Amino acid sequence: xxSRKAGLSFIVVTLFLDILGxxxxxxxxxxxxxxxxxxDPTRGAFFVGALASVYAAxxxxxxxxxxxxxxxxxxxxxxxxxxxGSGFDYVLxxxxxxxxxxxxxxxxxxxCGASIGTAAAYIADVSPPEKRAQNFGLIGMSFGLGFVxxxxxxxxxxGVEMPLPHFIAELTGYSTLAGIRFPFVVAxxxxxxxxxxGLFVLPExxxxxxxxxxxxxxANPIGTLSALTKYPVxxxxxxxxxxxxxxxxxxxxxxxxxxxxxxxxxxxxxxxSLAVVGLTAAIVQGGLVRRVIPMLGExxxxxxxxxxxxxxxxxxxxxxxxxxxxxxxxxxxxxxxxGPAAQGLMSKAVPxxxxxxxxxxxxxxxxxxxxxxxxxxxxxxxxxxxxxxPVRVPGAAFFAGTILLLCALVAARHTFAKVPPTSSSVPPxxx
Numbered sequence: 001x002x003s004r005k006a007g008l009s010f011i012v013v014t015l016f017l018d019i020l021g022x023x024x025x026x027x028x029x030x031x032x033x034x035x036x037x038x039x040d041p042t043r044g045a046f047f048v049g050a051l052a053s054v055y056a057a058x059x060x061x062x063x064x065x066x067x068x069x070x071x072x073x074x075x076x077x078x079x080x081x082x083x084x085g086s087g088f089d090y091v092l093x094x095x096x097x098x099x100x101x102x103x104x105x106x107x108x109x110x111x112c113g114a115s116i117g118t119a120a121a122y123i124a125d126v127s128p129p130e131k132r133a134q135n136f137g138l139i140g141m142s143f144g145l146g147f148v149x150x151x152x153x154x155x156x157x158x159g160v161e162m163p164l165p166h167f168i169a170e171l172t173g174y175s176t177l178a179g180i181r182f183p184f185v186v187a188x189x190x191x192x193x194x195x196x197x198g199l200f201v202l203p204e205x206x207x208x209x210x211x212x213x214x215x216x217x218x219a220n221p222i223g224t225l226s227a228l229t230k231y232p233v234x235x236x237x238x239x240x241x242x243x244x245x246x247x248x249x250x251x252x253x254x255x256x257x258x259x260x261x262x263x264x265x266x267x268x269x270x271x272x273s274l275a276v277v278g279l280t281a282a283i284v285q286g287g288l289v290r291r292v293i294p295m296l297g298e299x300x301x302x303x304x305x306x307x308x309x310x311x312x313x314x315x316x317x318x319x320x321x322x323x324x325x326x327x328x329x330x331x332x333x334x335x336x337x338x339g340p341a342a343q344g345l346m347s348k349a350v351p352x353x354x355x356x357x358x359x360x361x362x363x364x365x366x367x368x369x370x371x372x373x374x375x376x377x378x379x380x381x382x383x384x385x386x387x388x389x390p391v392r393v394p395g396a397a398f399f400a401g402t403i404l405l406l407c408a409l410v411a412a413r414h415t416f417a418k419v420p421p422t423s424s425s426v427p428p429x430x431x
Contacts, residue, residue, distance in 0.1 A: 008126055010194075010202050011119050014083065015142035016149075017194050018113070021090065021187040023150020023278070024157075027270040029093075030256045032180050036099045042382040045257050047099060049378025051106045052253050056370030058110025063363065066114045067121065071212050075122040076204040082115035083195035090188035094181050117363075125205035144282030148275045155271025157183045180267070228361040233349040236415030237302075237342050242365050243408035244306065244338065247313065247401035249373020254381045254397040261385060262394045263322035276326060280333035289340050298341045302412055305338025310405035317395025317402075342412075376400070 033051065034044035070078040085108055092105040228238040259265040259273065293301045312332030319325055343362070377397040383389055384396035393399070 008123065010198055011079075011122050012142050014079065014194055014198070015116070015119055016146045017190050018086070018116070019143050019146025020150040020153070021086065021191060023147045023274065024154045024183045024187050025090075025093070025150075026274060027151060027154045027256055027267050028180050028183050031260070031267065032093075033099065033102065035180070036102075041257065041261055042386040045254070045378040045382035045385075047102075048257065049253055049374040049376075051102060052249075052374035052378075053371045054103060055106045055110040055113070056367060056374070058107055059114045060364065060367035060371060062111045062114035063117050063367070067117045070115075070118040070121060070206070074204045074206045074211070075118055075125065076198075076202055078115055078118045079122065079202070080195060080198055082112040082118075083191055083198060085109075085112035087188045087191035087195060090184045090191060094184035094188065122205045144278060144285070147278035148282070151271040151274035151278065153186065153271075154183050155268040155275070157186060222364070228365070231349045233415060233419050234346045236411060236418070237346050238362065238365055240302075240306075240408045240412045240415070241339070241342055241362065242369060243404045243411060244309070244342075245366055245369030246373045246376065247309070247404040247408070249369055250377035250380075250397045250401040250404075251313065251316070253374035254377045257378065257381055258316075258394055258397070259322065259325070262319075265322060269322070273325065273329070276329055277333075280330055281336055284333050284336040285340070288334070289337055292337050293341050293344065296337075298345045299416055301337045301341035302345070303338075303409060305335045305341060306405050306409045306412065307335075308332065309335030309338065310402045310409070313398045313401040313405065317393075317398035319395075 029051070030044060030048045033047050034041060037043040037047065066078055066082075089105045089109040089112065092101060092108070096102050096105060228234050255274070256270050259270055263269075265273075296304060309332060312328055312335060315328040316325065316332075319328065346362075377400070380396045380400055381394070384391075384393040
């Protein structure tokens with residue numbers, strides 16, 4: 001029992017630190033990338049999007065591979081190797097002399113970040129059936145807290161300069177670590193510290209008797225999408241979620257670029273704003289969703305959430321002053337009811353013995369949006385702030401997000417028109 005609690009606590013801390021590390025570097029990375037391209041925001045935007053897409057592509061490919069490896073060799077080695085790999089990635093980013101090294105770092109980070117599914121499997125291993133749902137809720141809590149703490153730390157660490165020991169200075173060519181690189185060192189220390197803690201504390205959760213051979217068939221990320229084609233409600237709403245996801249990636253990948261260009265926000269400004277995003281999202285997902293969706297019903301909650309988000313994206317792009325973004329962020333967070341509503345509708349349309357396939361397919365959809373969204377959004381932003389654009393529109397990516405969300409609304413309404421509400425009830429289990 002003690003080892004089970006120790007393992008669960010370690011996983012919660014690991015997920016928290018994973019997201020904290022991501023939140024820590026989001027306000028920093030675009031500025032560091034721009035420093036390699038002569039502080040040109042147009043070229044910088046392209047590389048920021050490319051780096052985000054490389055990271056997401058590695059996660060998409062390696063998530064099922066990591067899962068299958070953990071089924072074969074156990075959860076512990078996969079998790080520990082991933083933690084040490086994440087620490088290495090942060091060190092690489094802290095001292096990277098060129099953009100090529102940044103791309104290598106993002107490849108490593110994407111592979112290591114693919115272990116989130118393994119962490120969820122560990123929780124399932126150590127949780128009795130009656131406590132699994134409760135313990136899976138810890139994943140959302142860890143993500144929310146990590147994304148609040150990470151940007152806040154970045155806001156206050158981004159201006160720190162750290163003198164380096166002589167031997168590191170000789171090895172790297174840096175006598176001091178400038179403020180935009182220092183947060184990477186903090187993230188590396190957290191990752192390595194957690195990995196060392198796990199090396200001595202984390203027990204293996206998967207009994208050897210329950211392990212199975214590695215299978216390339218189960219490690220195929222494309223195959224998981226087939227689960228979405230069997231039921232009309234699922235297929236239509238999966239397309240809706242795809243459009244919503246691409247729009248969301250537009251916000252995430254251009255927020256720092258946009259606020260720096262449009263309002264001259266500092267690292268501290270963007271860090272605080274992203275912490276507000278994390279906090280408001282946690283409030284909506286952790287509290288309002290449980291009250292609003294039963295009150296409105298899932299179909300109405302989905303369409304209401306999409307409408308709110310589309311208006312918020314329009315307001316982000318039109319905002320004449322930076323302080324207004326905080327008001328719009330709080331309003332836009334209410335759109336977070338759409339995702340859970342869509343997932344609830346889809347889960348009702350799938351029998352109990354296919355829920356795992358459904359979640360795997362939705363994870364693949366999310367991964368694809370993570371690859372496509374940053375490339376589309378950052379290139380739109382870069383083009384519409386460049387001299388080549390017929391008119392300067394810094395908020396072009398947000399306006400594109402509004403259009404995508406309106407298309408998502410049409411797709412959802414079209415699905416509802418084809419499938420009456422009574423048809424979305426749970427079908428019998430398939431043989």
